[in-house]
Amino acid sequence: MTDNTTTYEERMPDALADRCREALREGESVRIAAATDLTEDLRFEERWLVVTDQRLMRFEANGAGAANGNATIEFSDAKSAAVEELVGSGRINVVIGNEEVEVIRYTPSERAKFARIARGIDQLIKKEPVNMQGEVDRTRCDRCRRLLPEPNGICSACTNRLAMMRRIARYALPFKGRLALMVFLSLLFTLAELGPPYIMRIIIDDVLVEPGAAEAGDATTGDPFTFLYLLVGAYAVVRLVSFVLEIFKDRLSVWLGGRVIVSVREDLYENLSRLSMKFYNKRQVGSLISRVSNDTESMMWFLVDGVPYILTNLLLLVGILVLLFVTSWQLTLLVLIPIPLLVIGGGFFWVRLIRAFRTKYYRWGKLVGMAGEMLSSVRVVKTFVQEKREMRRFRSSNEGVFQGDYESEKEAAVFFSTVSMLTSSGLILVWFYGGSAVIDDTFTPGALMMFIAYLWMMYEPLRWFGELNTWSSRAMSGAEKVFEIVDTPAETEDLDDPVEMKDVRGEVEFSDVVFAYEAGKPVLHDINLHVQPGEMIGLVGKSGSGKTTMTNLLCRFYDIDEGGLTIDGVPIRDISLEDLRRQIGVVLQDSYFFSGSVAENIRYSSPDASIEQVMRAARTANAHDFICAKPDGYDTQIGENGKELSGGEKQRIAIARAIIHDPRILILDEATSSVDTHTEKLIQEAIANLVKGRTTFAIAHRLSTLRRADRLVVLDAGKIVETGTHEELLDMKGHFYRMVETQRASTAVMAVGGSRGDPNRDANGHKS
Amino acid sequence: MSGEIEMPEEPGVDAPDTFEFETGIENAPVEPYQAHEIRVFRAPAHTVRMTVTGERSYIRVRPVNASPMAHSDRYVSLLDIKNEEVAFIRDMNDLDEESRKVIEEELAHRYLRATIECVHSIQMEYGVTYWDVTTDRGKREFVIRGHENTHWASDTRLLLTDVDGNRFEVIDYTQLDPNSVRLIETNV
Numbered sequence A: 001m002t003d004n005t006t007t008y009e010e011r012m013p014d015a016l017a018d019r020c021r022e023a024l025r026e027g028e029s030v031r032i033a034a035a036t037d038l039t040e041d042l043r044f045e046e047r048w049l050v051v052t053d054q055r056l057m058r059f060e061a062n063g064a065g066a067a068n069g070n071a072t073i074e075f076s077d078a079k080s081a082a083v084e085e086l087v088g089s090g091r092i093n094v095v096i097g098n099e100e101v102e103v104i105r106y107t108p109s110e111r112a113k114f115a116r117i118a119r120g121i122d123q124l125i126k127k128e129p130v131n132m133q134g135e136v137d138r139t140r141c142d143r144c145r146r147l148l149p150e151p152n153g154i155c156s157a158c159t160n161r162l163a164m165m166r167r168i169a170r171y172a173l174p175f176k177g178r179l180a181l182m183v184f185l186s187l188l189f190t191l192a193e194l195g196p197p198y199i200m201r202i203i204i205d206d207v208l209v210e211p212g213a214a215e216a217g218d219a220t221t222g223d224p225f226t227f228l229y230l231l232v233g234a235y236a237v238v239r240l241v242s243f244v245l246e247i248f249k250d251r252l253s254v255w256l257g258g259r260v261i262v263s264v265r266e267d268l269y270e271n272l273s274r275l276s277m278k279f280y281n282k283r284q285v286g287s288l289i290s291r292v293s294n295d296t297e298s299m300m301w302f303l304v305d306g307v308p309y310i311l312t313n314l315l316l317l318v319g320i321l322v323l324l325f326v327t328s329w330q331l332t333l334l335v336l337i338p339i340p341l342l343v344i345g346g347g348f349f350w351v352r353l354i355r356a357f358r359t360k361y362y363r364w365g366k367l368v369g370m371a372g373e374m375l376s377s378v379r380v381v382k383t384f385v386q387e388k389r390e391m392r393r394f395r396s397s398n399e400g401v402f403q404g405d406y407e408s409e410k411e412a413a414v415f416f417s418t419v420s421m422l423t424s425s426g427l428i429l430v431w432f433y434g435g436s437a438v439i440d441d442t443f444t445p446g447a448l449m450m451f452i453a454y455l456w457m458m459y460e461p462l463r464w465f466g467e468l469n470t471w472s473s474r475a476m477s478g479a480e481k482v483f484e485i486v487d488t489p490a491e492t493e494d495l496d497d498p499v500e501m502k503d504v505r506g507e508v509e510f511s512d513v514v515f516a517y518e519a520g521k522p523v524l525h526d527i528n529l530h531v532q533p534g535e536m537i538g539l540v541g542k543s544g545s546g547k548t549t550m551t552n553l554l555c556r557f558y559d560i561d562e563g564g565l566t567i568d569g570v571p572i573r574d575i576s577l578e579d580l581r582r583q584i585g586v587v588l589q590d591s592y593f594f595s596g597s598v599a600e601n602i603r604y605s606s607p608d609a610s611i612e613q614v615m616r617a618a619r620t621a622n623a624h625d626f627i628c629a630k631p632d633g634y635d636t637q638i639g640e641n642g643k644e645l646s647g648g649e650k651q652r653i654a655i656a657r658a659i660i661h662d663p664r665i666l667i668l669d670e671a672t673s674s675v676d677t678h679t680e681k682l683i684q685e686a687i688a689n690l691v692k693g694r695t696t697f698a699i700a701h702r703l704s705t706l707r708r709a710d711r712l713v714v715l716d717a718g719k720i721v722e723t724g725t726h727e728e729l730l731d732m733k734g735h736f737y738r739m740v741e742t743q744r745a746s747t748a749v750m751a752v753g754g755s756r757g758d759p760n761r762d763a764n765g766h767k768s
Numbered sequence B: 001m002s003g004e005i006e007m008p009e010e011p012g013v014d015a016p017d018t019f020e021f022e023t024g025i026e027n028a029p030v031e032p033y034q035a036h037e038i039r040v041f042r043a044p045a046h047t048v049r050m051t052v053t054g055e056r057s058y059i060r061v062r063p064v065n066a067s068p069m070a071h072s073d074r075y076v077s078l079l080d081i082k083n084e085e086v087a088f089i090r091d092m093n094d095l096d097e098e099s100r101k102v103i104e105e106e107l108a109h110r111y112l113r114a115t116i117e118c119v120h121s122i123q124m125e126y127g128v129t130y131w132d133v134t135t136d137r138g139k140r141e142f143v144i145r146g147h148e149n150t151h152w153a154s155d156t157r158l159l160l161t162d163v164d165g166n167r168f169e170v171i172d173y174t175q176l177d178p179n180s181v182r183l184i185e186t187n188v
Ligand SMILES: Nc1ncnc2c1ncn2[C@@H]1O[C@H](COP(=O)(O)OP(=O)(O)OP(=O)(O)O)[C@@H](O)[C@H]1O
Pocket: A281, A517, A518, A523, A541, A542, A543, A544, A545, A546, A547, A548, A549, A550
């Protein structure tokens, strides 16, 4: 595949390349060669599309095909080419004569690629310069060729755990001192833990069994009681020391883990707020929230509990093994026999166990989801009297959770019992051989007791190491998902050297703009519009015609794919985002509020605004009166969705918010729908106040709302079909005329702009 | 895409009282033609044309399924170039032979949902599931993210949508081979 945008060639299989070369005419050159994964009769097989400057050919992967007359289309017969999206597949059609002929089929996996190719074919047919620019998503991992969980995403298989640990460790770097201290304390703790069994051995062997040996061995004291007291004292001290060490070590690890997670979460949150709308488009908010909460939490538990646990137990394991070998290497080897069994058996059970747990978690998630859905839509449920059905659904789901719980716990019980059985079999061996050795006098009873005590200490963590594995996988996958977001570059980021624009006149120009939310499905084509500063543009058109999309581009929630969009002559891409958004205000039909008071919401964009400024804005927005009528006035708390407010109230607060923001360019998207006539009048006035002197893009289905617009732009299926003043458009008797006619026919109340003497028209001067 | 194509006569557009607009006030909806009133055929070979018996002709119509998952064999709507419904077919058997054949072919072309016949492996990793299957359309590997893309249409019918938007279906998983059944039971 080349980067060149005038050709696009994938590497053909040899047989095909040969056939293709033979098929070429004198002077004919290949411009496009691409494989698809779908045949014309919709089977998953490879097919090839080869396009030259003269014609288009289709081949099978082995090179068969193009000789067949149907497999070739001469460009001299064709008029144009385009993609058509079907359900679960897509195709490129070429217009021949006056009908569309399918050229090639592809699955959605190849959609972006063929969108580019179709454009190239179209340009070749029309003998235009070829430009197949556009990114093709990476769907497979570059390293292992595995399919990626999402296009351009990261390959879970290839992110290695160590690298991830290192990455997490970097967050701990600022706390180097404490980290070192923790490692040091863990070492001390391990040594202290190893002490007691050793002391026990001395007590048994030198004091209890052979008191004489103590006298002989220790010349200074000679009294076995003193020796015993000394040893018991030492035992107590060691226990005490390890107790204190454990407390400090745990405190430190909790602190460190917590700190690391705080920084990770901070990075995550910061990046989430910087990411472009395109990113959010593809993801569920729920799954993002889970990244902020669950994934960072699973990371945290792993850091706080898991890592220190692994650290101390590994140290302990090493210490114990060394001591065991020193005491009796033969016995130690015996003891190690059950360990492979433990690992194999554990592995076997573990698979079943994980499956059972996965089912359980899945069902559990569904139950929680269902409860959440019920609660958030409780109004709908009640309206339709569906409580009983909801209860039934819940009950069956609840039952499922129980089953999953029971199954998984059953498996777990078997697993853990098996583990203890295997463990104790090691102990049986030690008792048997060790006991014999003691009777034979080749081993002391103290050594045997010590041996057994160490064994217990060793088996205990081993039992949990399996668990630790899932635990760490969960934490690692959590970490992966978190870092994926932290690492995603904000798509619409500023250039290195953005143009500063503190003041904007508000001249906007769209030239030949093409835009698609999803590659290959453009929603705006060839948009050309020049808006003068202070002009009010009304955008009209059917639902889905691309009105909101145009304003999204202006806010630079998305970057345009082709063409140019400038503000005051400066390309929008060059303007710093902060400056851009400061100059643009948006009032939506469904405004979003933050939890806080009415006043705080109004001054959201400029927190320094005084309460008087807030009130002035609210008054201009015709919101003052109803706010004052609330028991808590401007201090009324509104929740996230502004549930306590009516639709019209929300809109007016949103307008007040835009007034305080004082943007040079204003976007009103359906700012006045779904309210009664009186409220609409109030909102109309509010808007009239807001619009003065600002470049305005107003979208409304009720054409009456747009009677003040200087110019109307009619969109149809992503294209501008008409532009002009009200009167001009009516005279044209085109799209707009028809829209007005139908609206006039259906609503006698809302008379529309053109009609003079309408009683609604003089409502402007009115102040309530 | 259809700029070059001869525009059919458009009934309805010129009559304002049949044009629906967001006004809250309902106009009498246009009744679409029904199966016994129409004939559907190809003319020329790649274009689907519909004529209303003895009345008018729509040069290019597009059959779509109103409920492609639950009722894939019924409720077919014929849309014109502007995506407005011109005919609605409740039951395909009400059509004449040729019309039915043409519509069925078009629907088969429009909807691609591969039926899984054998599952070779399902691997779950980090919340993503890798599938390796044989379908009625050949072998395929795909990746599914999240539970919302795995949908049980009934106790035994499973609908899947992969990360790219490819669609797959298991009509009745209990009828598959034992290994596939086990894989589905333990992983889905
Ligand atoms: N986030 C998105 N991702 C993908 N497609 C989208 C997205 N938003 C809108 N679209 C599609 O783009 C097209 C234009 O949408 P847009 O929101 O601009 O329409 P609109 O003219 O504002 O319609 P309405 O009057 O209903 O608000 C529609 O076909 C829509 O389905």
